[in-house]
Amino acid sequence: MTIPTMMTSRLILRAFTEKDAEPLHHILGERGTLRYFPNPDPPTREKVERLISGQLKHWEEYGYGWWAVEPRSKNGLIGWSGLQFLPETEEVEVGYLLSKAFWGKGLATEAAQVCVQYGFENFPFESIVAIVHPENIASQRVIDKLGMSFVDRSHYFGMDCYRYAMERPAFHVGA
Secondary structure (H helix, E strand, O other), X not given: OOOOOEEOOOEEEEOOOHHHHHHHHHHHOOOOOOOOOOOOOOOOHHHHHHHXXXXXXXHHHHOOOEEEEEEOOOOOOOEEEEEXXXXXXXXXXXXXXXXXXXOOOOHHHHHHHHHHHHHHHHOOOOEEEEEEXXXXXXXXXXXXXXXXXXXXXXXXXXXXXXEEEEEHHHHHHHO
């Protein structure tokens, strides 16, 4: 499958390559980047390589997945954003993670908006969810800016989370 490249005013969302393993490993190793993830310990380089390979397989299987994110102004990976199928609940989740140097600039929202749009415009999803740790206020702001609504407190990935969702009709109204 050919993974599409998406553009925003400030970002390029493109397919991951093997060359992204080292910069992604560095990003995931930044202090606090994984603070609200189920396992906050930075992964090994080998695990990052498996993560990238797994995402490429996810694209093959589902037709969507995570994109590598880089700024349009210069080459270089700054994180990822995309859609992920959650087999435990049969939901599609929008997610994002950026290097700390790019936090607080609206880039996560910009990337995630493209992902939600791609999902609703290319697949018959009835909804797309976002899962966030209750203490991750910055990520909750991103989710709010996407126009997603709080649904409930749930348990995902072995931890308590807030679950947000956008239903297809709400996407078209806001689009």
